[in-house]
Amino acid sequence: MYNKKLNLVLLGLALVAPFVLYPVFLMKVLCFALFACAFNLLLGFAGLLSFGHAVFLGTGAYVTGYVMTTYGLTPELGILAGVAMSALVGLVYGKLAVRREGIYFAMVTLALAQLAFFFYLQTPFTGGEDGLQGIPRGNLFGLIDLTDNMTMYYFVLAVFIGGFLTIYRTIHSPFGQVMKAIRENEPRAISLGYKVNQYKLMAFVISATLAGLAGSTKALVFQLASLTDVHWFMSGEVVLMTLLGGMGTIWGPVLGAASIISMQNLLASGPLANYIHVVMGVVFVICVLAFRKGLVGELQKVLRKNSG
Amino acid sequence: MNQDLILETRGLVKEFKGFTAVDDVNLKVERGTIHALIGPNGAGKTTVFNLLTKFLTPTRGQLLFNGQDITRKDSASIAHMGIVRSFQISAVFPHLTVLENVRVALQQKRKDTFAFWRSEKILDELNDRALALLDSVGLREFSHALAVDLPYGRKRSLEIATTLALDPELLLLDEPTQGMGHEDISVVADLIKEVGKNRTILMVEHNLNVVADLSDTITVLQRGAILTEGNYETVSADPRVREAYMGVEEDPLEGEGGEGNAPVVEASV
Numbered sequence: 001m002y003n004k005k006l007n008l009v010l011l012g013l014a015l016v017a018p019f020v021l022y023p024v025f026l027m028k029v030l031c032f033a034l035f036a037c038a039f040n041l042l043l044g045f046a047g048l049l050s051f052g053h054a055v056f057l058g059t060g061a062y063v064t065g066y067v068m069t070t071y072g073l074t075p076e077l078g079i080l081a082g083v084a085m086s087a088l089v090g091l092v093y094g095k096l097a098v099r100r101e102g103i104y105f106a107m108v109t110l111a112l113a114q115l116a117f118f119f120y121l122q123t124p125f126t127g128g129e130d131g132l133q134g135i136p137r138g139n140l141f142g143l144i145d146l147t148d149n150m151t152m153y154y155f156v157l158a159v160f161i162g163g164f165l166t167i168y169r170t171i172h173s174p175f176g177q178v179m180k181a182i183r184e185n186e187p188r189a190i191s192l193g194y195k196v197n198q199y200k201l202m203a204f205v206i207s208a209t210l211a212g213l214a215g216s217t218k219a220l221v222f223q224l225a226s227l228t229d230v231h232w233f234m235s236g237e238v239v240l241m242t243l244l245g246g247m248g249t250i251w252g253p254v255l256g257a258a259s260i261i262s263m264q265n266l267l268a269s270g271p272l273a274n275y276i277h278v279v280m281g282v283v284f285v286i287c288v289l290a291f292r293k294g295l296v297g298e299l300q301k302v303l304r305k306n307s308g
Numbered sequence: 309m310n311q312d313l314i315l316e317t318r319g320l321v322k323e324f325k326g327f328t329a330v331d332d333v334n335l336k337v338e339r340g341t342i343h344a345l346i347g348p349n350g351a352g353k354t355t356v357f358n359l360l361t362k363f364l365t366p367t368r369g370q371l372l373f374n375g376q377d378i379t380r381k382d383s384a385s386i387a388h389m390g391i392v393r394s395f396q397i398s399a400v401f402p403h404l405t406v407l408e409n410v411r412v413a414l415q416q417k418r419k420d421t422f423a424f425w426r427s428e429k430i431l432d433e434l435n436d437r438a439l440a441l442l443d444s445v446g447l448r449e450f451s452h453a454l455a456v457d458l459p460y461g462r463k464r465s466l467e468i469a470t471t472l473a474l475d476p477e478l479l480l481l482d483e484p485t486q487g488m489g490h491e492d493i494s495v496v497a498d499l500i501k502e503v504g505k506n507r508t509i510l511m512v513e514h515n516l517n518v519v520a521d522l523s524d525t526i527t528v529l530q531r532g533a534i535l536t537e538g539n540y541e542t543v544s545a546d547p548r549v550r551e552a553y554m555g556v557e558e559d560p561l562e563g564e565g566g567e568g569n570a571p572v573v574e575a576s577v
Contacts, residue, residue, distance in 0.1 A: 174415060174431055175424040177404075181412045184401035191361065191399070192474060193387030193416045202422060 014157055023149040024221065029261045030160040031218040036241040036253030037167050038210035043239075044248030045171055046203040047183030048098075051106040052113025053238050055093070056086045056208040058120060058230030060215030065132035065225035066125055075138045075146060079159075079216040086212020087205055089116070094204030098197045101186075110232065117230045131226030135219055152221065159217050163210050168250060170206055179203055240280065244287050246294025255295050313372075314339040314478055314508045315360070315391075320369035322355055322532075329355040331532040333369075337478070337525075342504045344519045345512045347529035348553055353512045354396070356529065357482055360510070361393040362386055373478070387416075390477035396486060400463050400470070402456035406447055409455050409466055410438040413473035438473070445469045445499060461492030468499055479503065481511035485518055497521060520544075528552070 017026055035057055042048045064082030067073050073081070097108045120126045127133070137146035146152045170176055182189045182196050189196055219225040228234065237260065245256025260280070267276050291298045315337040322330040330352045337343045345353050358364040360371065362383040371379045378386055401409050414434045415421060442448045445465040450458060455466060464484060471479060484500060485493045497518050500509065504522070513519050519526060519540070526543045528535040530552045536543055543549055 169427070170424040172428045173424045173426050174418070174420045174428060175422050177408065177412055177415060177428055177431065178421050180404060181401050184403055185399055187363070188395065188399040188401065189412075190383045191387060191393045191395075192413050192470070193384050193392075194421070195382075195384045199422070202424070206424060 011161075018150055018153045023153040025261070025265060027149075027153055027156045027221045028218075029258050030156050031214050031221060032238075032241065032257040032261055033254040034160050034163045034217070035211055035214035036238055036245070036257045037164060038207045038214060039238045040242045040247055040249075040253040041167050041170060041210070042203055042207040043242060044252075045176065045183060046179045046200060047186075048200060048204065049106045049239075050097070050109040050204070050207070050235075051239070052093070052109035052111075052116075052232070052235050053207075053211055054230050054232060054234035055113040055116040056090060056211035057215035057218070057234060057238075058225070058227075059089050059116070060086045060212030060217075061219035061225035061229045062120060062126050062132065064216035065135040065219045068135050068138060068220070069132060072136070073138070074142050075140050075155075075220055078138065078220070079213065082216030082219070083209055083212045086215065087209040090205045090208025090212070091201075094201045094208065098200040098204060110235070113230070113232060113235060117227070117232070120230050121227060126225070126227075129227065131224060131228075132219075133224055135223045135225065137220050137223065146220070156217055156221060159213065163213050164254075166206075167210065171250070175199070175202065240284050240287075242294075244283065244294055246297035246300075249294065249296040249300065252294050252296035259295070312339045313337065314374060315510065316372040317356075317360070318370040318372070320356070320359060320371070321367045322352075322359055322364060323367045329532050330359065330366075333529075333532070333534055335527060335534070337508060337510050339508050340506075341524040342500070342509045342511070342522050343525045343527070344523035345510065345527050345529060346514075346516070346519055347535070350531075351529040351552075352532040353529055354482065355532075357393070357480065357512050361391070361480055387474065387476075390474075391480065392471050392474050392476035392478075393480040394467050394471055394482055394484060396482045400455040400458075400466050403454060405452055406442065406455055406458070406466055407435065407438055407451040410441050410470050410473050411435070413470045414438055416474065441469045441473055442466075444472070444502075446495075461488055461495060464488070464492070464496055465499065468496075468503065472503065477508065479507055479509045481509060481513075483512055483514060485513065485515050493518065 039050070039053050042050055060082035063085040064078045067081045068075070068078040093109065093112045096112065097105055100108050121128060137152060139145050140155060144151060146155060178189070178194060178199050182194065182199055186196055215229060241256035241260050242253045243256070244259060245254065246252030263279070263283070264276060267273060267279060272279060287294065293301060313336050315335070317333055317335040320330055320333040320335070321328065333356060345356065347353050355364065359366050362381060366379065370377060373386070373389060373391060378389070401412065404412065411431055411434050414437055415431060420426060420430070439448055439451060442451055445468055447462060447465055447469065450462065455463065458466060481500070485496050488496065493515065500522055503509065523540065525537065526540060527537045528543055528549050535548055535552060536546050
């Protein structure tokens, strides 16, 4: 499925896209696509359903927003700070969560994420209900002004490609092999001598770090970090994006994020504006009932049938 | 009593909320032998097995491997020491290829299992050994198939190849022929015989033909305790063994899928 020509075509499309579509919309898609890919690394390849991934998106956004506003750092350092904090939170939360399996793992991550939500609601530096507004985008490496949306777009695209390649490599690495083995049959992996919790923790931290990267970048794009980013709706939305696109596939989360964001944008200006969540709920139900493998998963099935 | 013991249990007890599943079991497994653990349903075979492989923690008692106390070690650690188990239902990694299944086991001894930044292509250097192992169980031609697509008997063969990849000193097999047809049983039995030439094997097995054919020593469990122990002739001549089996099921001595096999104990009693 991994096809060089296809990737070149997609890259070409991504490069010309902002001349056709609104760059801020595209940046939003890229940020959520990265978020969903990070989530999918954990769910689709390590078999762990985290129901609190918003906390990493939000932590990245808040920390980047705070250091950019307060210390006037350059964006790459601001992002670095946000990503580092997400990784740290990922390490602590992961250590607590990987001791449990299945539904209990999901519940632990949800509980911990709620804990973080109320922390961000109460603590003064996040601006509570108002969030952090007017976060400066700054000058990349002190040289390139990111205020222009076109320039910002190419920066976000570079961040996305970096994150995406990291995920791709992780999946196709010696570590990725062990991760997939644990997903496939955990007791067997244990009996072969793998201390599975350490591998799960590693996958959790990588996923949290990249989710943080998505959040940090998103905070710069919208110049805003708010409670929406850490709310459990967000944790649910990323599950929806991943399942709709196809969990355990490389491109599924990207397509899923693009579909959901486009749908939200289209609906927001139409007569169904007040029913966005109803429509998304219906989409989710249809997806789970009718094509469980998601868009990309079903497409792969069709292609495989035709080739074999 | 100067036997060379590879595995020994001393006063092993496992209680589940007032029910004693394993009661004071003293098991001695000699190095280089094939040792079978048999007994009627509910005799505690699988519980003993899970205690040995650390999937359960004993309530009381001690486990010794090569004279070393392993009572408090976890499953992954004892795998590093050389005890590797198989499972009752075939334990493969279904959506990995047959080759990858074996490679995951070979990979365990490497230092780069956490390397998420390196390409999996560096694992290709394990392919020769993996293919050799697949050869030894007759699966080489399926190396690129997904494990989930293999028929049942071949899955068990794959599982044995994966286990052998760790080069274990002691192999624990949980009902290796369960749910198999005739031809598959003889294939797996031959495989076990071959593997047992330079290793110690402890197995739980229902099919008494297989047990009679393979084992050097047989331990019979009943209601969580050892009923008797010895080679096949001794054990099968023991009237208590026959009684233990007959008390549970009408025709208990046939392994699943072993229809047509004469129940050997009955015939020899």
